[in-house]
Amino acid sequence: MEKRVVFRSAWLPYALLAPQIAVTVVFFFLPAAQAAWYSFQLQDAFGLHSEFVGLQNFAALFASPQYLQSFRTTAIFSVLVAASGIAISLLLATMADRVLRGALAYRSLLIWPYAVAPAVAGVLWAFLFAPSIGIVTYVLKRAGIDWNWIIHGDQAMLLIVIASVWKQISYNFLFFLAGLQSIPRSLIEAAAIDGAGPARRFWSIVFPLLSPTTFFLLVVNIVYAFFDTFGVIDATTQGGPATDTQILVYKVYYDGVKAADLGGSSAQSVILMFIVIVLTALQFRFVERKVQY
Amino acid sequence: MVERRPGLTLFAHAVLITGVLLVAFPIYVTFVASTLTLEEIMSVPMPLLPGDQLVANYSQVLKAGTTGGSQASVALMLFNSTVMALGIALGKIAISIIASFAIVYFRFPLRHFFFWMIFVTLMLPVEVRIIPTFKVVSDLGMLNSYVGLTLPLIASATATFLFRQFFLTIPDELAEAARIDGAGPMRFFVDVLLPLSKTSIAALFVIQFIYGWNQYLWPLLVTGDESMYTVVIGIKRMLTGGDAANEWHLVMATAMLALLPPALVVVLMQKWFVRGLVETEK
Numbered sequence: 350m351e352k353r354v355v356f357r358s359a360w361l362p363y364a365l366l367a368p369q370i371a372v373t374v375v376f377f378f379l380p381a382a383q384a385a386w387y388s389f390q391l392q393d394a395f396g397l398h399s400e401f402v403g404l405q406n407f408a409a410l411f412a413s414p415q416y417l418q419s420f421r422t423t424a425i426f427s428v429l430v431a432a433s434g435i436a437i438s439l440l441l442a443t444m445a446d447r448v449l450r451g452a453l454a455y456r457s458l459l460i461w462p463y464a465v466a467p468a469v470a471g472v473l474w475a476f477l478f479a480p481s482i483g484i485v486t487y488v489l490k491r492a493g494i495d496w497n498w499i500i501h502g503d504q505a506m507l508l509i510v511i512a513s514v515w516k517q518i519s520y521n522f523l524f525f526l527a528g529l530q531s532i533p534r535s536l537i538e539a540a541a542i543d544g545a546g547p548a549r550r551f552w553s554i555v556f557p558l559l560s561p562t563t564f565f566l567l568v569v570n571i572v573y574a575f576f577d578t579f580g581v582i583d584a585t586t587q588g589g590p591a592t593d594t595q596i597l598v599y600k601v602y603y604d605g606v607k608a609a610d611l612g613g614s615s616a617q618s619v620i621l622m623f624i625v626i627v628l629t630a631l632q633f634r635f636v637e638r639k640v641q642y
Numbered sequence: 643m644v645e646r647r648p649g650l651t652l653f654a655h656a657v658l659i660t661g662v663l664l665v666a667f668p669i670y671v672t673f674v675a676s677t678l679t680l681e682e683i684m685s686v687p688m689p690l691l692p693g694d695q696l697v698a699n700y701s702q703v704l705k706a707g708t709t710g711g712s713q714a715s716v717a718l719m720l721f722n723s724t725v726m727a728l729g730i731a732l733g734k735i736a737i738s739i740i741a742s743f744a745i746v747y748f749r750f751p752l753r754h755f756f757f758w759m760i761f762v763t764l765m766l767p768v769e770v771r772i773i774p775t776f777k778v779v780s781d782l783g784m785l786n787s788y789v790g791l792t793l794p795l796i797a798s799a800t801a802t803f804l805f806r807q808f809f810l811t812i813p814d815e816l817a818e819a820a821r822i823d824g825a826g827p828m829r830f831f832v833d834v835l836l837p838l839s840k841t842s843i844a845a846l847f848v849i850q851f852i853y854g855w856n857q858y859l860w861p862l863l864v865t866g867d868e869s870m871y872t873v874v875i876g877i878k879r880m881l882t883g884g885d886a887a888n889e890w891h892l893v894m895a896t897a898m899l900a901l902l903p904p905a906l907v908v909v910l911m912q913k914w915f916v917r918g919l920v921e922t923e924k
Contacts, residue, residue: 462665
């Protein structure tokens with residue numbers, strides 16, 4: 350879609366675009382190009398000398414068991430976050446759609462975790478589950494469960510999944526509720542007249558009609574688990590115990606900032622950029638079908 | 643509702659109330675912990691009713707942080723967070739609205755090139771280019787400054803899209819009438835476009851304010867100096883390690899202070915928030 354009526358000026362549009370383009374070039378393109386450049390370089394320990402090594406950094410990454418392990422950890426983490434976040438929010442949204450009275454009140458009470466910073470969410474849950482003083486730990490201990498996420502990798506994973514899902518429920522809930530409310534009532538009524546019960550109606554009509562929303566949220570949640578959960582992890586497990594919760598983004602940060610391995614970290618950045626491009630393309634393919642630009 | 647099933651409606655309420663309680667539980671415990679003494683928190687299980695240390699804990703952190711770990715004042719951190727969140731939100735809105743104005747209302751060479759240039763930044767989240775971006779900012783001498791905290795984050799593909807979408811829905815007649823009346827492009831922008839964009843600006847502001855307030859990785863890298871910490875970073879610095887070593891009552895008071903401003907923005911501006919969220923994702 351294009352405007353029929355336009356203004357004419359030889360310099361004004363460039364002046365209007367300049368701030369946005371300047372910020373984009375200096376803080377996006379330059380660093381991204383540098384990351385790509387560094388990923389082909391090998392630096393000595395002091396950063397004084399570097400040489401071009403081609404794809405060696407990438408080869409080293411894919412030969413490294415730690416890196417492949419980090420891929421697996423990220424895959425498990427993002428699937429757990431996306432699947433449980435979507436399932437819980439869909440349940441809550443379906444219920445909220447059913448109760449006519451109070452749906453808005455429930456919405457207000459469910460949306461505010463969106464405002465909590467991931468790092469703060471991590472701290473709150475780490476406190477609840479703290480091995481010696483946590484209130485949830487206390488309940489678990491009384492139930493005979495040995496809870497200590499500082500030692501047990503699977504419990505650390507569970508902790509960061511809970512904290513990440515908690516923060517994301519509100520977002521998913523809003524989109525599901527909007528999706529549910531846009532389903533024509535007549536379809537549901539027709540099915541009810543034909544004798545379909547609530548469960549049957551949900552699986553045969555509502556769920557299939559919601560599938561665009563579900564797919565959209567699936568991509569958004571995976572992107573969220575990949576990148577935005579950095580704060581949750583840094584405030585709680587810091588990738589530990591050992592590297593059991595070291596997802597890809599955390600490893601880029603750890604290798605680049607803490608271990609000062611510029612080449613390796615940049616190569617990981619390039620791989621991550623590639624993953625984001627694939628995910629964004631997926632998301633837009635879906636959007637394309639629904640919205641006309 | 644399609645049919646009357648009181649049992650099912652009751653069940654729906656039960657599920658929702660459980661959901662609300664589970665979602666609120668961590669915040670409730672945080673609030674309670676922020677009103678207790680450290681000894682009370684350490685006595686397992688900690689009490690689940692608020693104590694009487696509310697004023698003492700909050701005034702302690704606002705003035706001087708924790709007593710053992712980080713001693714930076716949380717009042718200053720809240721100020722830094724506010725500057726950062728406002729800077730990012732207003733900066734994004736300002737540079738995006740003029741960029742979309744140029745893209746929609748002008749024809750000029752390289753128009754599509756610029757549009758795509760802004761578009762692809764969607765694919766470069768700060769997390770994947772941290773080290774080079776950090777280098778650029780440090781070369782420009784922007785470390786430990788408000789400019790360094792905000793400027794690298796204000797380019798926004800989503801905001802530019804949102805405004806572009808919105809401008810495309812504005813009837814051509816308005817621009818035509820403005821031109822016949824002899825108004826130049828900037829006059830049209832200020833007197834017609836800006837007033838019409840009020841709701842989009844409000845919606846975007848809510849989303850971007852929260853985005854800015856909750857930034858973590860970027861301020862962590864850019865602020866080495868205590869006086870520049872944002873409150874989210876401040877909490878992290880207060881955790882000195884080991885659950886027994888932390889001054890949890892003060893950490894929790896700081897956590898409450900860190901989550902209150904964005905939570906209030908969401909609840910009080912709920913209408914704009916929901917709108918902004920749904921629209922920025924399109």
